[in-house]
Amino acid sequence: MLVAYAARRLLDLLPTLLLVSFVVFVSVRLIPGDPVLAIAGPEATPEIMAEIRESLGLNEPLFTQYLDYLQRIVRGDLGTSIRTKQPVWDEIGRRLPATLELAAAGMVVSLVLGIGLGVMAALRPGGPLDAFARLVSLFGVSSPTFWTGLLFVLAFGYYWRIFPIAGRGGLDNLVLPAVTVALTSVAFISRLTRASLLEVLSQDYVRTARAKGAKPYTTIVKHALRNALMSPITVAGLEFGRLLSGVIVIEIIFAWPGTGRLLINAIQFRDFPIIQGLVLTYAALYASINVGVDVLYAVLDPRIVLD
């Protein structure tokens, strides 16, 4: 049942991904500048240019080109980078693990900190911890991610020298970028956890648990939290999109060897096969994470009907 549900949700992704790939395919062709000129170089003769144009299939109608492109994607061929002449998939594949590592670490940090802060805040609304949680989320929502990153570099990398501020390696390399990237999501998740826990805590079954003498800890962890966690987990999937955006920016600040720098360079050099490949990769990642969240949701809440 669950497997069938997961498979069906994955199938639902296909039209969306097709649409994304079509939009990207068309829009990338709107980029001014002739890709043939970029490949051939300035001293190419018109004959060479025509040859390259023919070999890239650029003389075919747009829709034929798109179908051709789709076929190659299915075969795992995303084309060749104009700048480095390397296969696009090699360029992306080499850097993707670093990006995924940072995004996953960011997700873990935002769930742990977000839910933790939210629960703390809900235990005593109006108390000092609640005020602290409110302050953290205010900062998270209103400060640009790149700026928080720069502040962290200044504070922890130069003044206190606690964490390394550049490159990828051990866990200590991961701390600053992961926390930076998570901060905006921490803000949303903690507010949401607080609101939803407060609501659950006011329900009859929690009052019953309290009345029969359950300790506050038991009431919250065993009775309330499971229900209260539904909404933060739903947004966690959506938050992943925000995290990916953040990761691209943060990679540049912390010299993280992921796909962010690749994307920025590709945009500056108009390396459209790379842009195309990266956008498709990000969209596929984001969409499949959301399917995963839906499935997890169904596991957590048995009331959800799987159809």
Added chain:
Amino acid sequence: MGVATSGVILIVFVLSALIGPWLPLPDPYAQRIIASLEGPSLEHPLGTDQLGRDMLSRIVAGARYSLVIGLGAVGIGVLVGVPLGMLAGYRRGWLDKVFSRVIDVFLAFPGIILALMVVAILGPGLNSLVIAVGLRSFPVFGRVSRGETIALREREYVQGARALGSRGRRVLAKHILPNLAGPLLVVASLQTATAILIGATLTFLGVGISPEVPEWGAMMNAARPYMLRAPHLIIIPGVTMMIVMVALNTIGDYIRDRSDPFSQQIRK
């Protein structure tokens, strides 16, 4: 931060954007290399940057860019998103299905990536920056107006107007649009904040605006190599942005609480 304080901050922000060039401040482009990277002084209340330019003038000049990006992007979002959303919500059927799918696709692109792609296609410049950020906000406006329209079209007074023979366009303009104003105002104030944030992120990445322009994100990008010797070059534009963000968010929450009694109940 209180609503009154936020209001004052927004007024100062908008005024700086409007009358900035006529204020008695040094030219934000005037370089004096001898006086570079100075801390705050009487002559330069916020210090000077890596080229000796007055930071206060540049912050004030930056307000204009942020306001243009924020309002321009929200304007595009409203003009594109609201009519489409209302139409989809009112007509339903295949139109609504297509619209919802397109919105899903737009929201499936992580924000920065979509905006980066648009700037890559349109080329650098303030206009393409505004369009890029605006394309990011139109699905949000579209979704809100679609949802509200679906709820509103079943109300008795709308049904009444239709029974009396009002055509779709008249119903949408006279009976549904006025009731959308409240929710849209809330979304608009929050989206202005988001738009300013995304705009500054793009310019910080060196996309869209050339580095000598006194735009907050571009300023921080240009100052990065001097960050250690002169942290104020990073801290001042960031704090300024943050204050504007908090003010916009506070006002947005305030309007929501005033216009939607249900959300007030939840807050207690």
